Amino acid sequence: MTVPLVEMKDVHKSFYGVHVLQGVNFDVRPGEVHALMGENGAGKSTLMKILTGIHTNDKGTIYVKGEEITFSHPKEAEKAGIAVIHQELNIIPNLSVTENMFLGKPLTYGKWGINKQKEMRQKTVEYLQRLGIEINPDIQAGKLSVGQQQMIEIARAVSTNAEVIVMDEPTAALTEVEIETLFEVINHLKQSGTGIVYISHRMEEIFQLCDRISVLRDGGYAGTKEVGETSYEEIVKMMVGREIGQKYPPRTAEPGDVRLRVENLTDAEGLFENASFEVRRGEILGFAGLMGAGRTELMELLFGSRKKVSGEVYVDGERLRIRNPHDARKAGIGFITEDRKEEGLVLNLSVRENLALTNLNKLSDKGIMSNNREKEFVGSMIERLRVKTSGQEQKLKTLSGGNQQKIVIGKWLGIEPSVLILDEPTRGVDIGAKKEIYHIMNELTEQGVAIIMISSELPEVLGMSDRVLVLHEGSINGVFAREEADQESIMQAATGGGLTNE
Amino acid sequence: MNNGGSFKGTLQKIGPLLGLVLLVIVLTMLNPSFLSLNNIFNVFRQVSINALIAFGMTFVILTGGIDLSVGSTLALAGALTAGFMSGGIDPVLAMLLGLLAGALMGAFNGVVITKGKVAPFIATLATMTIFRGLTLVYTDGRPISDIPQNFSFEMMGQGYLFMIPFPVVTMFAAYVILYFVLKKTTFGRGVYAVGGNEEASRLSGLRVDGIKIGVYSLTGMLSALAGIILTSRLYSAQPTAGTMYELDAIAAVVLGGTSLTGGRGWIFGTLVGALIIGVLNNGLNLLNVASFYQQVVKGAVILLAVMLDRKKEA
Known part of the structure; x- marks a missing residue:
């Protein structure tokens, strides 16, 4: 078996005490399209951010072509041949296709010299051709369709010798025809040995395009399947299936009018x-x-x-x-x-000021705040929602995510909606x-x-x-x-x- | 709990005050006459005009905005008041109309910024020129000096209340009221919230546009008040009055520790900031520093203060 281009083993990550990844395994082989699936919040983007050096994992190891490596900066991942095509494209609309291709790293005579315009233009045509697409290299990027802009990004990734390209929901904004072109380009890349990580919610596309599917669920690793040996139903089950019995309290209210x-x-x-x-x-x-x-x-x-x-x-x-x-x-x-x-x-602002924000009317008389009523209201809300805070004056940014969310809820409970x-x-x-x-x-x-x-x-x-x-x-x-x-x-x-x- | 944080917070809050005290001590050592009652009143009177404008500017900056038109507003409101009086309108009514004119100029800024969706810097840069131009049109470029003798009007800029110069009384009265507005009213809450997170404020059902128009109107009115005081002091309305006053006002707010990005700051700091600028001006005069150098020193002090403030935040 060939050595994977990248391999992530037993990756853990938590933010502010909340586990977002627990023991995830993931690898990309040369010339394969590997789908990464999971519900929103399952940890896909966190995993990719670790792979591309934006976050650092707490536990686990990452290998690039069999060699253990730690990325502390996106630049390092880029150097190791990992590129990302984000959902929001990194294209500067008022620059030309060529200028976008060489953004931040132009070819120059000498270190700080003059740009090699001709050569860059030539290279742009070459890279685009290698992907089997034709775009005028002099046209303003903003005048291109989203699909074409995406092609420029892919070509840019290719130009940096990327061996692994992560595509985050690449078809979300594309038309049918553009999707077909994208798939052709992906097949080109596959043949040249590039590994693709393909993140998408669209089941149909994934079964058409990908070789393997890995599924994350609630930050955990739900498994990896060969596309030929699995089904739509099995993947959905892997994504969502779990005991939901006790996790949710029984509904007791009877709907009325x-x-x-x-x-x-x-x-x-x-x-x-x-x-x-x-x-x-x-x-x-x-x-x-x-x-x-x-x-x-x-x-x-x-x-x-x-x-x-x-x-x-x-x-x-x-x-x-x-x-x-x-x-x-x-x-x-x-x-x-x-x-x-x-x-x-x-x-x-503080817990007190945030909770009061939607309730200023009832905490004031003729526009003048009532300190007592405010303190009482805030105190009762903190108690009712069991907010963990050092006091009413604690700044919101120092609260944990769950407690911040309780404050948002409290703001609106106050209006008795x-x-x-x-x-x-x-x-x-x-x-x-x-x-x-x-x-x-x-x-x-x-x-x-x-x-x-x-x-x-x-x-x-x-x-x-x-x-x-x-x-x-x-x-x-x-x-x-x-x-x-x-x-x-x-x-x-x-x-x-x-x-x-x- | 969390003593380190609150200690740091306290230090940050009294920082400007410490600076002021230090400045006073140094100046007194260099020239003992600095601390004479006469000179102190003198400093306060010089400060009062800038302080009034800076109080308004504090509200504007707390919402994350800026108002460059304050100096022009001061000039136009002052000229209008003088013009009304020389035209025979009752002086008290003329002053009220001047204040109203200032408030309307500010409201115009606010409407352009909120409804017209123009960035505050650009909007007030434009109205700075517009209001200045209107002042020149109204005065025909000449000072208005044929103001009839009147006690109430004279009081504004030249009077004393129990030995305290009346502009200083006005300044402290405005301070007390505005402190209360900022601390104790729903409007004040809104000002901080809008500056801290405008989108969250809007989605919380606050009338964000109304709050913004409110702060610019308030600043316009305070600038007009400053304009009336200045006109009374000179007993003449100068068409070029208040030129560059916006810079001193912004400097006072920033020296006082209010964040230019909005949401954080306090009006006490602005009072201290205005005093620092005033003390510096006065002290450098007493020390016979040439006026060209004074500007350099003033700018350097502002830069230093703000850099210290940033360091504390980091």
């Missing part, structure tokens, strides 16, 4: 057309779908932080006018956003805090709150929702009652398969 009704929401960018759904009192409606399916965007539309063209929102039968988040909050709608650092918290939207409420949160968050959700539904939960973790959706709504590319592609929902049918609806239940 319709609390939130959303009718014909249409946005300005053409992502959604006439999206309609409803949530009952005390019900948890799970929103499933792949990344980029538009779940978060739909919630932003409902919450007024994204521009809508038409559509109505009713709470308890009353039609609301929501033009911005301020209106939504006043109407009793809370939104626990996905990205707590960017959208949920002011990290430089009638509708609460939770977007990936347990992402980057450890098991203990996860469970507490589930309990809080149960408690709220018992009080009649209508909850919408977006989650990319299928077991979480199945374990917590009363109903599951599946979104695929902006349209609602299935609504399942709890009893009839299972991972296979949801995955199918999320990847575009038909089968819509009532």
Whole structure:
């Protein structure tokens, strides 16, 4: 057997005490396309960041062509022949194709001399030809399609003599024709002995293109399969299958009348057309779908932080006018956003100031804050959510992920919401805090709150929702009652398969 | 808990004050007349105009913005007030109208920045020129000096209250009110939150645009107040008044330890920062340092202070 180009053995990594990778094995052989799969948050990107020198593993070894190696900087990985094509391309639109190819490392006469324009242009044509593609090397990169820009990145990787190329969701933004071209290029690379790591959610592509599939689940290693010896079903099971029995507390609330009704929401960018759904009192409606399916965007539309063209929102039968988040909050709608650092918290402010942020009205009289009421409110919230903090004045940035998330939740519990939207409420949160968050959700539904939960973790959706709504590319592609929902049918609806239940 | 952190925090907070005290001690040793009551009042009076503007600037910078138009606002508001008075309008009403004009100029900045989505630096750079131009248009490029004798107006720049120069009284009154606004009101909370994380503030349902328009209006009004004081002091409105005042105001805010990226800072620091600049000006004069060198020294002190501040953060 040939020596793998890279091999990662028993890799462990944790951030702030949360284990994100535990004992993962992964290797890439020359001339193979190796798919890396797993749900969002399973640890794929962390593993790749270790491979490319952005993060350093806590435990485990990495071998490049059989030799043990540690990367402490991305440059070192690059030197070892590992290149990444990110989902967001590294192309400077106002520079030419040639200039993009030699970005940061131009060919010059002497060390600091004049650029060898002709030679660079010549080389660019050569590299592109080697991949079997034709692009004018003088054209501005911004004028090219996304697919063509991606080709430039691949050619750039080839020009640095990369032997392993990691492609992160390379087809996410491509058209059918461009995907075909990409696959041809990948086959070219394969033949020349390059190893490809292919990260994608698209099962079909993977079975068409790849040689082996490795699956991560919850930061653990779920196994590696030869494509010829496995099936769609087996891979899905490896990705999501696990005991979900005790992980989720039993749902106790009985759904009542319709609390939130959303009718014909249409946005300005053409992502959604006439999206309609409803949530009952005390019900948890799970929103499933792949990344980029538009779940978060739909919630932003409902919450007024994204521009809508038409559509109505009713709470308890009353039609609301929501033009911005301020209106939504006043109407009793809370939104626990996905990205707590960017959208949920002011990290430089204290626990007290953050918790008060959504509740300034009730903690003040005529615009003047009431110290006592604020301290009391914050104290009770810390106690109710069991936030581990040294006090009300602790700065948010020094809290752990789980405790930060509790503060975001607390902010919105304070408004006593009638509708609460939770977007990936347990992402980057450890098991203990996860469970507490589930309990809080149960408690709220018992009080009649209508909850919408977006989650990319299928077991979480199945374990917590009363109903599951599946979104695929902006349209609602299935609504399942709890009893009839299972991972296979949801995955199918999320990847575009038909089968819509009532 | 976490004593190291809070000790460091305290040091960071009193740093500017320590600097001021040190400066005063050194200057007194070099020239004992520095610490005379007369001179102290003198320093405070010189500081008051810059301090008023810098108080407003603190709010703006806390939201992550900047206002370069304060000097022009000062000039236009001062000229309008003088013009109204020479036109026969009741002086008190004229001053109120001047303040209103300043607030409106600030509100205009705020609307351009929020609704027009123009970066604060660019927006206020443009209005700095616009307001200055309007001042020249209004005054025809000449000082307005035919201001009728009036006690209330004279009081603003030249009066005393129990021996304390009235501009100093005004400055401290503004300080107390603004300290309260920043610390104890929902508006103040909003200012810190917007500067700390604008997106999170918006998604928390804060009226971010309203808060921003508010801080620029406040700064405009305080600049107008400074303009009225200056006009009263000279008993004449100069069309070129307040040129480069934005730099002293920004320097005072930064010397006081407020972060230019927004979200962190305090108004007490700004008061201290303004005093440092004032003491430095006064002290260098007392020591007979040539005015050209004074500028060099002032710039060097600002640079040094900010570099020390950055080091503490690291």
